[in-house]
Amino acid sequence: METIRILSPNQIKTVEKEAVDSYFLTEEILMESAALSVYNIIVERFKGFSVIIYCGPGNNGGDGLALGRILSNNGYKVYIDIIDSSKYNGASKRNFQAAEKLGLLENKIDIKGDKTLIVDAIFGVGLNRVIADDIQGIISSINSLQNPVISLDIPSGINGFNGKIMGEQCINSDITVTFIAPKIGLYLFPGANFCGEIIIESLSLPPALFNKLSAPRVNKPIKIKPRKTDIHKSSYGKVINISGSENYFGAPYFVSKAALLSGCGYSMLSSPPSIKEAISSIAPELVYINESDIIDSVKSSSCTVFGPGLGVNYRSKSLLKKIIKIETKNLIIDGDGLTILADSMKRIKNIQSSLILTPHPKEMSRLLGKTLDEVENSRIESALELSTISNAIVVLKGVYSVITTPQKDVYINTESSNSLATAGSGDILCGIIAGLCGYTDPLSAVKSAVYIHGKVGQYAKEQIGDFGVTANSLLSFIPEVINSHLDTNL
Numbered sequence: 208m209e210t211i212r213i214l215s216p217n218q219i220k221t222v223e224k225e226a227v228d229s230y231f232l233t234e235e236i237l238m239e240s241a242a243l244s245v246y247n248i249i250v251e252r253f254k255g256f257s258v259i260i261y262c263g264p265g266n267n268g269g270d271g272l273a274l275g276r277i278l279s280n281n282g283y284k285v286y287i288d289i290i291d292s293s294k295y296n297g298a299s300k301r302n303f304q305a306a307e308k309l310g311l312l313e314n315k316i317d318i319k320g321d322k323t324l325i326v327d328a329i330f331g332v333g334l335n336r337v338i339a340d341d342i343q344g345i346i347s348s349i350n351s352l353q354n355p356v357i358s359l360d361i362p363s364g365i366n367g368f369n370g371k372i373m374g375e376q377c378i379n380s381d382i383t384v385t386f387i388a389p390k391i392g393l394y395l396f397p398g399a400n401f402c403g404e405i406i407i408e409s410l411s412l413p414p415a416l417f418n419k420l421s422a423p424r425v426n427k428p429i430k431i432k433p434r435k436t437d438i439h440k441s442s443y444g445k446v447i448n449i450s451g452s453e454n455y456f457g458a459p460y461f462v463s464k465a466a467l468l469s470g471c472g473y474s475m476l477s478s479p480p481s482i483k484e485a486i487s488s489i490a491p492e493l494v495y496i497n498e499s500d501i502i503d504s505v506k507s508s509s510c511t512v513f514g515p516g517l518g519v520n521y522r523s524k525s526l527l528k529k530i531i532k533i534e535t536k537n538l539i540i541d542g543d544g545l546t547i548l549a550d551s552m553k554r555i556k557n558i559q560s561s562l563i564l565t566p567h568p569k570e571m572s573r574l575l576g577k578t579l580d581e582v583e584n585s586r587i588e589s590a591l592e593l594s595t596i597s598n599a600i601v602v603l604k605g606v607y608s609v610i611t612t613p614q615k616d617v618y619i620n621t622e623s624s625n626s627l628a629t630a631g632s633g634d635i636l637c638g639i640i641a642g643l644c645g646y647t648d649p650l651s652a653v654k655s656a657v658y659i660h661g662k663v664g665q666y667a668k669e670q671i672g673d674f675g676v677t678a679n680s681l682l683s684f685i686p687e688v689i690n691s692h693l694d695t696n697l
């Protein structure tokens with residue numbers, strides 16, 4: 208199945224127009240499909256609830272009106288609050304007339320009722336200016352309620368292009384049901400804070416409509432093959448991890464251990480002697496590499512990790528200079544390695560290996576010479592810029608990590624968890640990528656690792672709770688997540 212594209216509101220409008228012009232669909236068919244998809248979700252999750260639907264002046268309001276009719280005709284108690292009916296035309300107008308005929312605009316429902324669901328159909332992707340005070344007031348009063356809220360297409364008030372809030376507040380939703388394809392604004396902050404669970408309803412449009420679009424894709428993992436029988440410890444590669452310094456003894460452990468847990472049978476660690484002592488008793492399965500053997504180990508490994516917790520000093524700088532010159536299979540530069548690289552960006556073109564860079568936004572800002580705000584306001588563009596300059600696969604980390612390639616492919620990882628916001632979690636990502644490099648090509652390894660890391664966060668939160676997840680506990684969920692994503696048909 209084709210991966211899902213994340214579109215801008217303009218691209219959505221192009222798709223809709225082509226669906227109507229070239230595939231003989233109609234606005235009515237699309238609106239009805241959108242409304243039916245939400246109806247099914249309400250039946251599944253809010254059976255027996257009364258439903259109050261706030262409908263705005265455009266087609267988003269039209270979706271809400273169609274939903275109200277379908278709910279009411281199926282026995283739900285429905286009240287529709289119309290914000291402005293003067294602009295309805297086409298399908299929205301017919302749905303308005305139908306709702307009026309059914310009396311859905313008349314009988315108010317007690318909003319404080321125990322089982323009352325709010326549907327937000329105020330604005331969709333047509334929001335194009337700052338919200339005026341009267342509508343802002345409606346949004347604030349909805350936000351002050353305890354009732355569950357479902358937003359149609361996008362929480363009203365979020366700009367679908369850039370995730371900005373077009374006023375004081377947007378609707379704070381529990382569930383956003385987004386139609387045709389997810390809008391990019393759902394995954395950009397601050398709007399992304401208010402979407403709740405995002406459910407994508409494609410409305411069964413012809414896949415060909417999306418083929419020509421240049422747009423980010425939702426990151427899905429590749430299928431991982433089960434391990435073969437006739438293997439030895441190096442069959443799926445060897446990882447060498449050059450990391451750690453006196454104050455950062457966790458990074459070397461988390462990277463190397465995560466690589467082993469991700470299927471690498473031979474995980475080598477080069478760290479200062481004090482770290483070797485600290486880690487050897489808890490991770491005796493690691494192989495320690497002396498300073499003098501680093502270069503040979505890099506040459507013979509399937510993946511080199513350089514930088515987590517390494518410190519920025521003479522030793523680490525000169526090590527990077529040497530490693531850059533070696534032709535190895537895959538080189539991941541992370542953490543302090545990226546800080547060192549930021550000071551010598553001209554060297555980046557000389558790197559001989561297939562390169563993977565995994566900056567968090569601050570590291571990215573140093574690499575590109577931008578401010579943190581500039582990076583955060585242009586996450587996709589920044590990651591693409593770094594991929595282009597460095598010829599590397601880039602992971603710009605964050606709530607929705609962005610993966611880019613020198614060929615300008617963009618993937619956004621939508622499965623993640625705030626449980627990952629804990630020291631050492633980035634090291635674990637690094638280790639998973641390194642481990643999977645022995646199984647597949649670097650891009651597939653990165654995509655799968657970022658997805659698996661996000662799922663590890665979700666599993667950990669589900670089993671441990673909102674508080675209490677640490678990098679150590681994240682490690683223990685790696686096997687469960689990978690084993691549940693194996694494809695035995697491969």
Ligand SMILES: NC(=O)C1=CN([C@@H]2O[C@H](COP(=O)(O)OP(=O)(O)OC[C@H]3O[C@@H](n4cnc5c(N)ncnc54)[C@H](O)[C@@H]3O)[C@@H](O)[C@H]2O)[C@@H](O)CC1
Pocket residue numbers: 223234237238241263264265266267268270294329330331332333334335336337338339342359360361386
């Ligand atoms: N066109 C189609 O084929 C489909 C459209 N769909 C729905 O239609 C929505 C888009 O519809 P529209 O393009 O009508 O856009 P909206 O329904 O988002 O709103 C546009 C209307 O709001 C007004 N408006 C914009 N900003 C405002 C502000 N700050 N204050 C007050 N009024 C403001 C505009 O003047 C216009 O009248 C989608 O989000 C989706 O929910 C779905 O039914 C799927 C199919």
Ligand SMILES: Nc1ncnc2c1ncn2[C@@H]1O[C@H](COP(=O)(O)OP(=O)(O)O)[C@@H](O)[C@H]1O
Pocket residue numbers: 542567604605606607608623624625626627628629630631632633634635636660
């Ligand atoms: N709130 C969050 N939601 C989802 N993922 C998060 C969140 N906070 C952090 N992460 C993920 O956790 C990891 C943190 O990496 P990083 O900042 O390098 O931390 P560290 O250096 O301490 O290991 C990244 O993969 C990032 O995407």
Ligand SMILES: [K+]
Pocket residue numbers: 267327328329330331358359360361362363
């Ligand atoms: K909406």
